[in-house]
Amino acid sequence: MSLICPSILSADFSKLGEEVEDVLKGGADWIHYDVMDGRFVPNISIGIPVLKSLSKAVKAFYDVHLMIEEPHRYVNDFAKAGADLISFHVEAEADCSGTIDLIHSHGIKAGIVIKPDTPAKEVFPYLNKVDMVLVMTVEPGFGGQSFKQEMCSKICDIREEAIRIGRDDLLIEVDGGIASDTVGYTSAAGANVFVAGSSIFGEKDRAAAITGIRDAADAPLMHQC
Ligand code: DX5
Ligand code: ZN
Numbered sequence: 001m002s003l004i005c006p007s008i009l010s011a012d013f014s015k016l017g018e019e020v021e022d023v024l025k026g027g028a029d030w031i032h033y034d035v036m037d038g039r040f041v042p043n044i045s046i047g048i049p050v051l052k053s054l055s056k057a058v059k060a061f062y063d064v065h066l067m068i069e070e071p072h073r074y075v076n077d078f079a080k081a082g083a084d085l086i087s088f089h090v091e092a093e094a095d096c097s098g099t100i101d102l103i104h105s106h107g108i109k110a111g112i113v114i115k116p117d118t119p120a121k122e123v124f125p126y127l128n129k130v131d132m133v134l135v136m137t138v139e140p141g142f143g144g145q146s147f148k149q150e151m152c153s154k155i156c157d158i159r160e161e162a163i164r165i166g167r168d169d170l171l172i173e174v175d176g177g178i179a180s181d182t183v184g185y186t187s188a189a190g191a192n193v194f195v196a197g198s199s200i201f202g203e204k205d206r207a208a209a210i211t212g213i214r215d216a217a218d219a220p221l222m223h224q225c
Contacts, residue, residue, distance in 0.1 A: 002187065002217040003029040004210050005063055007175070007197035009045060009143045016050070020058045023200060026207030027214070030061040030085075032175070032195045035078070037068035040092050041141035048077045055082025065113065065175065065195075067140045068092065072099040079106035087111030087134045087173075090122050100129045111173065115140060116148055120157040127167055132193065133158050137186065138176025143197040147177025152189040156225035159190030180212040184221030 006028050011019035020031055033054075036045040055062055064083040068074065071088035072095065078086055086103045090112050093099050103110035111132035112123050116139060123133055135155050138145040155172060162170040171193050174186040179199035186194070194217055196209075203209040 001192060002214055003171075003193040004214050004217075005030040005032040005173070005193060005195045006200040006206070006210070007032040007034060007143065007195050008201070009034045010197035010201035012201075013046075016054060017057045019201065020054065020060060023206050023210065024058070024060055026205075027210045028060075028200075028206075030063040030193070032197075033062050033064045033083075035064060035066050035068060036141065040069045040089065041067045043141045048074070048081045051078065051083065052081040061085070063087070063173075063193075063195075065134065066092075067113075070094075072102055075099065075102045076106070079103070079108055083108060085109035085111055085132065087113050087132065089113045089115065089140075090126075091115055091118055096126055097129065100126060111171075113140075114154070116151060120154045120161070123158065124161055127158070127162050127170060128165055130170070132171035132173055133162075134173040134175055134195075135191065136176055137174050137178065137182075140176075145177055147179075147182040149182070149185055152185050153225075155186060155189035155191050160225065178213070180209075180216040183213050183217045184219060187217040188220035188222055189225060 006023040038044040100110045109131040113134040172191045173193035174191045175195035178196045
């Protein structure tokens with residue numbers, strides 16, 4: 001099972017609702033919503049009020065990726081604004097376990113995110129608690145960057161550890177530079193949730209772009225593990 005999640009960071013924000021409708025019509029499974037604070041990452045994107053309006057106007061599964069310092073401070077607000085899953089960075093939070101519990105207390109899914117330079121073992125203590133691990137395949141902060149193929153061994157390590165502890169159901173999401181020519185490396189390594197910004201919103205025919213990524217994900221390129 002592959003889930004395809006267009007990242008609205010690359011959408012036309014002047015018509016965000018229509019853009020989201022378009023990718024849903026084109027077969028998107030989830031909508032990936034990137035939140036940046038200008039501190040954890042050197043960029044600022046969108047926040048709580050936009051999610052509130054969007055989730056009210058367009059029904060979808062909202063996969064919220066927090067790229068902010070001390071994310072626990074905003075979990076309640078994003079949950080109330082319509083998040084279906086909240087992921088936060090292991091590098092940005094002192095109490096990861098407490099933050100996972102806080103997210104779950106809203107009856108939604110919790111994810112933990114790991115930057116390219118952070119070793120896989122940093123998320124191992126939380127694998128028994130989270131619904132998903134998001135492995136960044138670029139440095140967080142901007143859309144349109146090149147895919148880091150070397151992240152695939154990290155995906156393998158996390159998938160292997162998840163299986164070892166009996167968490168075969170753990171979702172592993174990848175984010176950054178995902179397109180039809182890169183996604184197959186990540187699915188071979190064990191990822192099953194695929195975020196794509198520019199390779200979907202940058203295309204006129206979003207349905208074709210989504211199908212292309214899904215087909216490529218289901219045809220792993222090489223076995224990495
Ligand atoms: C980057 C964001 C991504 C971004 C991906 O920090 O987390 O979700 O939108 O963009 P692409 O798919 O263009 O690399
Ligand atoms: Zn993201």
